[in-house]
Amino acid sequence: xxxxxxxxxxxxxxxxxxxxxxxxxxxxxxxxxxxxxxxxxxxxxxxxxxxxxxxxxxxxxxxxxxxxxxxxxxxxxxxxxxxxxxxxxxxxxxxxxxxxxxxxxxxxx
Amino acid sequence: xxxxxxxxxxxxxxxxxxxxxxxxxxxxxxxxxxxxxxxxxxxxxxxxxxxxxxxxxxxxxxxxxxxxxxxxxxxxxxxxxxxxxxxxxxxxxxxxxxxxxxxxxxxxxxxx
Numbered sequence: 229x230x231x232x233x234x235x236x237x238x239x240x241x242x243x244x245x246x247x248x249x250x251x252x253x254x255x256x257x258x259x260x261x262x263x264x265x266x267x268x269x270x271x272x273x274x275x276x277x278x279x280x281x282x283x284x285x286x287x288x289x290x291x292x293x294x295x296x297x298x299x300x301x302x303x304x305x306x307x308x309x310x311x312x313x314x315x316x317x318x319x320x321x322x323x324x325x326x327x328x329x330x331x332x333x334x335x336x337x
Numbered sequence: 338x339x340x341x342x343x344x345x346x347x348x349x350x351x352x353x354x355x356x357x358x359x360x361x362x363x364x365x366x367x368x369x370x371x372x373x374x375x376x377x378x379x380x381x382x383x384x385x386x387x388x389x390x391x392x393x394x395x396x397x398x399x400x401x402x403x404x405x406x407x408x409x410x411x412x413x414x415x416x417x418x419x420x421x422x423x424x425x426x427x428x429x430x431x432x433x434x435x436x437x438x439x440x441x442x443x444x445x446x447x448x449x
Contacts, residue, residue: 260435271427271440272380315380319435325370329379 229254232318234328242336245306249331251316252298260319261292263301265312266330272315275301306335340364343428343441350418350448358413358444360428368431369411370395370438371403373424380427386411387434418448 234251241247253261261278276283278290278299289302299316313330320326344359362369371383372395382395386405400422402414411430415422425445429438 260437262437269374269425269443271442272438274437274439277437317438321434325382325438327372327380329377 231255232316232326232328234316234331236329236331238332238334240334240336241306243306243308245335246302246304247306247333248303249301249314249316249333250298251300251318251328252296253318253326254297255318255320256294256297258318258320261299262317262319263290263299264315264317264327266315267312272327275314303333306333308335308337311335341428341430341439341441343426343444345444346442347445348447350415350446352418352420352448354418356415356418356446358415358426358428358446360411360413360441361409362411362428362430362439362441363409364430364432364439365408366430366439367408367433368436369405370429370431371401371411371413372427372429373397373422374427374443375424383413383426418446420448422446423448 263275264272265275266272278292280292282291287304291300315330316328341362367388370385372380381397384403386392389408427443428441431438
């Protein structure tokens with residue numbers, strides 16, 4: 229079993245749709261969690277941090293569920309520009325950061 | 338320099354040759370990382386450094402070496418390149434081990 233599992237998709241949604249991605253992780257001692265966005269094999273860029281209390285940034289909401297060992301990303305009112313690959317990363321400690329394989333999102337007109 | 342700079346941007350290398358990928362950051366981050374990204378396999382950690390003078394092995398360290406002589410630079414060396422090392426290589430840094438990673442633009446390496 230992979231340490232971090234992510235549904236690869238692809239997710240194809242119309243503009244304005246709400247879409248959610250999940251990542252599950254295997255090590256309960258993991259400390260830090262983040263979502264990244266990657267466009268066309270360019271460098272991954274930090275989208276948002278993930279906390280147990282949840283955090284929201286505009287149309288994006290991230291949530292951590294430690295009991296079930298998963299993190300989620302919700303995108304509301306999808307835009308064409310949201311089309312990208314979304315990567316979750318789980319950090320156990322210094323030097324042990326594991327990325328999911330990425331979920332591909334395509335938002336269509 | 339702003340953020341993380343990787344060089345070269347791309348390289349075609351003959352098998353058996355030695356190659357060093359350069360990575361420099363100006364954010365005074367303590368931790369630095371090297372990842373490779375292959376289609377269908379996601380990002381895999383090659384080596385990392387928590388602070389200047391220390392390095393550690395990641396998930397796929399074989400065939401690669403690193404050094405961290407100072408805070409800013411973290412070069413990755415392929416002593417004798419093989420075709421399976423064809424990949425996109427990303428350098429990253431973070432303030433400390435559990436902080437968000439900031440990535441360089443990547444180096445696209447082809448070993449023939």
